[in-house]
Amino acid sequence: MNIVDKILRLKEEKDALIVAHLYQRPEIQEIADIVGDSYFLSKKAMESPKKTIVFCGVKFMAESAKILSPNKKVLIPVNDSTCPMADMAVMYKLDELKSKHPNAKVVTYINSNLDVKAVSDVAVTSSSAEKIINNIEEEEIIFLPDRNLGSYLQEKLPKKKFILYDGFCPTHERIEKEEMEAVIAENPSYPVLVHPECSKNVRDLATFIGSTSELIGYSAESNAEGFIVVTEEGVLYEMQLKSPNKKFITMKTPVICPNMKKITLENLYSCLKNEEYEVHIDYEMREKASRALENMHLLSK
Missing domain, CATH: 3.40.50.10800 (NadA-like)
Incomplete structure (x- = not known):
């Protein structure tokens, strides 16, 4: 039995759903039940009757899935597949921005870690950000962690004043x-x-x-x-x-995220077999972060 057949058999035995981000290796996307953007995958995982979610992506994505599905087991096949941009957003720098701009709303890109989401007013995706920020009453917006997406949104929404956190996707x-x-x-x-x-x-x-x-x-x-x-x-x-x-x-210089390519079929098989690298998040932090996601739904209407 080849590794693909082994994975498919284990998936059925363990009643698991495999989701994969669009930046994953082709063979991972091919074997996944659902392929898509990070937040789309978290929503689909929440809606699925499956009790175990195997998230083929980077760590913040699996955290988002756990925020939406606290009673499900969420696994990530490689435990060190973090997002460099998400890791650039650190609490003390955000605290400094908040103290300098006390009237600003904190708008956080979904590509962020749990601790940052937990102190944010609203989370956004790249596709929903413009509409959500336009629906925020306050003029001042602290946007993090991506300065490039933030500057793009500033161009779209000139009536808002953006304070950009100095993060980026390498x-x-x-x-x-x-x-x-x-x-x-x-x-x-x-x-x-x-x-x-x-x-x-x-x-x-x-x-x-x-x-x-x-x-x-x-x-x-x-x-x-x-x-x-x-x-x-x-x-x-x-x-x-x-x-x-x-x-x-494509560009002559390959545009490849090394962290998104860490997960292999062997990792996925081992994850399913041993149910390893389960994502755990603090209850209080989850409650706070979920409010940022709830506000995303409210403000995107």
Whole structure:
């Protein structure tokens, strides 16, 4: 029996749901029950009747799933698959910003750790952030941890005053304007799809800016024959699945998040077999963080 069959057998035996982020390895996305953006996966895990959730992503994503599903067992196949951007947001720096701007609302990107969510007024995804912030009455917004997404939102919402935390996604930050311009020059007719976690000079070259799922949706719905994809290359699996006859061009320097690629089929098998690396979160912290997620639903209406 090969490892894929072993995983599928164990999944049934343990009544488990396997969810995988769109940046995961193709073989992980292929074996998963549900593939998508981080918060979408947490919601689907909550809605599932399965009592065990195996989250193939980075640590904050598994934490979000546990916030929404406190009575379920949430496992992560690799225990050190953290998000560098989420780890940049530290409490003492946030406290300093809050003391300097006492009237500001703290708006936290879903790509953040539990302790930061717990002291936030509202959490947002890259696709919901604009609508949610527009619905906040206060003018001042402390936005963290991603300064690039924050600056993009500032452009969209000029009436708000953004105080940006100085964090970023190292994978998207590495993308350079000059390399993009060279790729665009070689493929001038292809739409340029860019994630808002990229820096402004990269975003300025975009045909379309959107979340991971929005970029995939755009490529599937567009009549274009090909696209220049400016985000983590894990999205190519889903893009090619939805549009097998279209061409997808990436940067010459690979845009790959090493932490998102840590999980292998062997890790997934071991996780299921031994039920290892269960995610545990403090009850009080969970209660506080869940309020930020509840406000996300309320303000996105």
